[in-house]
Amino acid sequence: MGRKILLDKVHIPGISTFKVYRDNGGYTTAEKALKTMLPAEITEEVKKSGLRGRGGAGFPTGMKWSFLDTRSNNPRYLVCNADESEPGTFKDRYLIDNIPHLLIEGLIISSFALGANTTFIYVRGEFKPQIGILNRAIREAYENGFLGKNILGTTYSLDIYVQSGAGAYICGEETALLESLEGKRGNPRLKPPFPAVKGLYDCPTVVNNVETLATVVPIISMGGDEYAKIGVGRSTGTKLMSACGHIKNPGVYEIELGLSMEEFLYSNEYCGGIANDKKLKAVIPGGSSVPILPAHLVTLTAQNTSRSISYESLSDGGFQSGSMLGSGGFIVFDEDACIVRNTWNFSRFYHHESCGQCSPCREGTGWLEKVLHRIENGEGRMKDIDLLDSVAKKIEGNTICPLGDAAAWPVNSAIRHFRHEFEFHIEHPDIVKNIKHGSLEKYRTKNTKPRTKNTEITESL
């Protein structure tokens, strides 16, 4: 049984309400932080914890906080990134559905540490029920004196507002998110200046993921040193993994970093193995943007050592034989899945979601989609494979934001590990044209775990 520090209380009925959360020790950490700690002490604990951004990039959170421009006379802002849209990722939705007050408490502590008096939670527009849940939690926190003026009798005041997106993957990129929050199109900004110096309304701003900010609560509660003991090496703490695809138990799991891939994929406590007892073909371990791992590199690294879920182990071997932890969106493919079709699908996604600012991304993603579609439909030519590889490499690193890289990596890695599938498509157009993909009957999982659902969120039309 892995250690749980974020989801340890989700099984308690009514934990999404202030009263039950408070009765179970909720908000005591915020109380402790505001009444007994200095902002700099909190940042110091977060630094000591070794916490790394849970949104995908894995940048050390404490360091990001320390970049905040404190000399400026402008107000400072904390923005919570709840624009969860990376295919394969649905952990933040789960956290907000089940234990919204954990996020609010994390926001109070973090805003205090950063000296922010206004904090925004940017939630993707598709999460309308979650926007309602967050606003209810915020209302309860105001009513109980944890938000508003002079919180708990201290001199600190804080307002939290929920902002909605409206359907744009790119707004998960932090500067695009800030543009969107200012009421504009989600076009990422050139950096530098970084948001820590010039962010929202040109003021110093920190943007952190939902899970990152929720994790601040256990860190301050147990102390940074204690938190750093959980996990392995520089991958400290726990991580929410959202598992989906062809597995028996899709869902969100909290794991201690360093858990072996073998256990996560096959143990009944987690994914439970491949659906319908098929064989494993591949895994994308960190959301659609990270390189795909073929079956033989999933549980073992290229050096034949056991692969575990941590920032270091997953990237072992670089992009040649490794991948990335990313956002923890764990997508599993069984032996019948078609890698070419899936790669085409993801390329279409990136083409659709490219904001259009940089030519390599705007045009390149379109070419990737077109060429992949041609191959997938049995109209490809052998030289298309190298063409794809070359187009992808020309996008990578040549764009303002990482969406270009995210579009290129899945294509490069699919060709690297599954070149034979691309060749098969090109050599056997007659077979390829007649395949029925993603058929419901074929992939219907028989023993799906019921989702732990917050019944109160069911909304009527």
Place this chain on the structure above:
Amino acid sequence: MALGYNIDHKLYQPEGKEVRFTDEVLEKVKKIIARYPEGRQKSALLPVLHIAQEELGGHLSVDVMNYVAQLLNIQPIEVYEVATFYTQYYLEKTGKYVIEVCRTGPCAMCGGEDIADYLERKLNIKTDETTADGLFTLRRVECLGACGYAPVMQINTEFYEFLTQEKIDQTIENLRARANEEKPKDSKWVEKFF
């Protein structure tokens, strides 16, 4: 001067209709606008467009966008450029229920494409079309962030998970039966921000 915009070789122009929020909604919209620092009222644009779309006819006509621009004291073009960027804003008339089926990777490999095809056959429309009775519009959208419950769809932002043909039959039947009911107040966008 008639303001309008051109996208995909199609010209969108105002019809000159008088559009206005009810006083109750307007009061709440003003509260949202007041949350942002002075001079930054444009920040309210995305939330207000959600509310406008729901309250003022189900899609963002040029008249509605011009009204929003006037409310926020910004240029109409600033509204058009945002409305055309984000996929949740509909520029054309939609059915009462907008069915959005996820078509991205994890859903697609678990039967999402079948679900959308089945809906096309069942409703006898193609993707992006609306049924003749004006009830349903079908769209295929990118990742809805519910991959573990695939295949999924949302109908006016209510989620339906682990879809099967039977579940769809039942959902469509339920919606047809309830088509004349008013939308419950607490599920409206304007209530979600408080």
